[in-house]
Amino acid sequence: MGDQTFLTELGQQLRVDSVRASAAAGSGHPTSSMSAADLIAVLLAEHLRYDVTQPHDPNNDHLILSKGHASPLLYAALKAMGAIDDDELLSFRRFGSRLEGHPTPRLPWVDVASGSLGQGLPIGVGLALAGQRLDRIPYRVWVLCGDSEMAEGSMWEAFEHAGFEHLDNLTAIIDVNRLGQRGETMHGWDLRAYSDRAEACGWRAIEVDGHDVDAIDDAYQQAVVTTDRPTVIVARTRKGRGVKAVEDAEGAHGKPLPDADEAIRELGGERDLTLSVAKPESRGAPHRFEPRAVAWPRYEIGGDPVATRKAYGEALAALGATRPEVVALDGEVSNSTHADLFAEAHPERFFEMYIAEQQMVAAAVGIQVRDWVPFASTFAAFLTRAYDFVRMAAVSRADIRLCGSHAGVAIGEDGPSQMGLEDFASLRAVHGSAVLHPCDPNQTAALVAAMADRPGITYMRTSRGAMPTLYGPDEEFAIGDSRVVRGGDAHDDVTLAGCGVTVHEALRAADQLEAEGIRARVLDLYSIKPIGGEALWAAASETAGIVVAEDHWPEGGLGEAVLSSLASEGSQAQVITLGVREMPGSGKPEELLHAAGIDAEAIAGAAWRLLGARATSAHAH
């Protein structure tokens, strides 16, 4: 059979198998798969360069299904490529199946999870940046986008960045099937609306009939030969294409076809075509940077105070020398986060993402697909902008490191919009995450090194203001541990716990309590998740109780992490948690710490309340 016939037949097979998988599951998105079936058939048969038997071959192209709900189409394609068999196809959406409702990397041919719209293209930008600037081999990145998701600002961050970076190894394919979940999109079949916007961002735009296999083939060919800018294929398609009962019909989104058998007949019945995807022509080895020996930053106890954000930058720059797979990204605040120190030392591995935090985190996810080790930084407050991307990075089983600087009321005059008082809560509630907050430059540096080796999402909060050095430069700090900074024997009366600035406040509180005849143990809970439980449990059993102070809202942060850890051990310790309970304003750091009730005075007062409660309780016995 001729190419055109084969491609048309293959498209029909992908439709039939999408219908079959969704019918077997009793749910799914067959109509959203059917609109894009010809686009995928031509791409896989004619243009993708991919070794199905070696999904991690560095020379492979990457295909990202930004419209993740079209998963039946992807799975139908994997069956045609011989990656999965028909039985597995029909396990779609069943408990235990790798073929989840939306794709995840449980399938080795899937780089990243999708299903939260607007993420595939910005992640594709990250992969294309990796190809262009890190790996330096000519793999292409193809991203199948829905038209509905073009309403997400993150898509336009991606268009903006890809145009600015001249990513000619990136092709976006917009499946303009006109219909969203509940009705028509803003632009319907107005292909120009998309082309105009993309061209304004420096892209080449090619409009095609998304069911004309020759036209699609031509468009992909033009995308491949276009240099110096990315290409978007804006394809007019029909949702549910090929089955009258659902074609271009409202109310047919996200459900199996009403009569699957009839639909399969209408589509020409089941087929068993084999799709042979061409292997990459290039066999080049990815570029690797040379390691260099550098001195690891060391800070002396009693030296000048150092901000942990500064130590972050110094450690990251040093790590980048010895670990050439480390890369850094920043959201146009590198002179504040001190990612600028990495940028100066390793300009080839630094990515300026401008004020586009969603694109920044997405790029980190894309870059780690190729086994680079990304660290992405901005103010802690502004990582909230990318929260959905962090959440999805966990579903992608991505290994990324995030740094949020300038958090807490301790930043002072800039005010609450800049304080990021929700970072512990929001980032603890990400599957498999670690949440760190050092109080000292040596500790910061040690944890930066540990972050590089940790799988999953690892977050560090750094502080704006300089702090005294508490620990020597050779001390070791593991993620999941804690440190007794003061006291530690059976004579301690009470425990004061904190992280970051509140460790220093707790130490001052301990001085004050000592003058009042009370011995306080001070715990540095720098690893908020996983929390350093053993020192905590010891403190719970050995002292009258624990005061936990944090520069964070009372909900979901260190205080509750402590309570959870103690509850999991069945501890009945008395705990008082101090956090920021009223909306802060501007002021000096010490004024704001005092107003929030998390300074030394408040901590000492809480310790007295604990001891008083214990005395009363002992008296009652």
Next chain:
Amino acid sequence: MGDQTFLTELGQQLRVDSVRASAAAGSGHPTSSMSAADLIAVLLAEHLRYDVTQPHDPNNDHLILSKGHASPLLYAALKAMGAIDDDELLSFRRFGSRLEGHPTPRLPWVDVASGSLGQGLPIGVGLALAGQRLDRIPYRVWVLCGDSEMAEGSMWEAFEHAGFEHLDNLTAIIDVNRLGQRGETMHGWDLRAYSDRAEACGWRAIEVDGHDVDAIDDAYQQAVVTTDRPTVIVARTRKGRGVKAVEDAEGAHGKPLPDADEAIRELGGERDLTLSVAKPESRGAPHRFEPRAVAWPRYEIGGDPVATRKAYGEALAALGATRPEVVALDGEVSNSTHADLFAEAHPERFFEMYIAEQQMVAAAVGIQVRDWVPFASTFAAFLTRAYDFVRMAAVSRADIRLCGSHAGVAIGEDGPSQMGLEDFASLRAVHGSAVLHPCDPNQTAALVAAMADRPGITYMRTSRGAMPTLYGPDEEFAIGDSRVVRGGDAHDDVTLAGCGVTVHEALRAADQLEAEGIRARVLDLYSIKPIGGEALWAAASETAGIVVAEDHWPEGGLGEAVLSSLASEGSQAQVITLGVREMPGSGKPEELLHAAGIDAEAIAGAAWRLLGARATSAHAH
């Protein structure tokens, strides 16, 4: 003095006062203020219609400082307008001052907080929608934007929506001063880059020299007379304009000028011009919709199961009839959240925001500025996309209601990308928020009504699957309360607590335990924040302990809210918390609840562990 001279002098005065305020504070963003001083001088003197003595006059124009770090400029303008005096100007950034580092509505002339870039314009879209479709009076919305923040996708969501909605009452002013915090923006002084993108989104774009007061005046005049589309003024400016030491210089962002006295001399010295802002010409009353009497939804105990998302939509539609100030927004999933029921009943007050959750929440914030009562809905998972906007809404002291549907592993086959297992944690960690999760349709309806009257950020999670009706249609449910669903006397052995689907699982667990000779009290903690503490403290003292089960990650959710509440009372109750600890896949709801260890079987097992621990502990005594 002639108009041109006056405007030029006024611009210089705004610069001088920006320099003075920042010098007095020892921090701040004078250079970012100086670039936009002429733009603001001309706007306020010639085009803004605003009664400074009546900041809440409905006919007032609205000015939003999207580049919130230019707060010295705003405060200098407020001084020139006579709203604040010079002493207050110089209190900038001091503890207790209303003149915070970034503007907040602690000042009555400020509608919304800014300082997280990329939010002012989408909020302005909300205000413009309110003017066009709700209030129906001709106030204008003016938004001063920075060029750096144009990298935020949320700005392009705003351009897209404003163009689509033909918001000719909206003017964006981009202060293209070329320099971001750490260096040049993507586009430098390429004004065309911005104009092209805006025009592609259906805007009129006017490029001007942002220091030519006549040209600025003309541009504003054209914006005012342009109909059927919004206008963007793309203004070429120089950061730090007028002071050689900092003008167009890198490294001068976000800090006072090196020599303020010299700078003030260079700017021509202090001035004391009075800026008289014209009052609104229109004195029309805002449109108000007519209330209608409708039946409140009622669900009978023992009737067909009803999904709480359905009850949300039915209650919201009913509420919209009796409360004509209620409006609804949805992120293109209204047929899932059931905001569609409101849309059908009250099409004039329904806003389709397409898949742009940031714009959706921003629009809700803008709409509530004009005292409308917005409810915004999407899947709980996708509210994460707007987390920064929710955080900032709290700084804005905004009153908005959010509904996140389809949360939890109980959604089943769609998989983890759609599950929203972090909503309790992230939304508890918003200042002043309430977090609700009903388990029954009557409870849902009662809480929807309560949400309308609650100030601040109020969030409700609704569920996908239908649930039995537990409560009668006349029962009352207050935010901050809880309900004992089963047991409740001194004979109860153990307490099982949950919210939403886990209430039903706890009831099944109680049945199972009863068959095993154990009496379980079941608590419905539908108000997760503020939590219904009294029933909890009673359960803690009257039973052997509490099992808390939630369809949420273990961090920051109901379990930790319970632990916090108990700790605040000094309770030493034993608590076992059950949450989703492994990454879920697809499957049937009951399979996923079982796999996560939050179904009836797991809850009953935990109750046995608690009772066993207590028996052992009693034995040890």
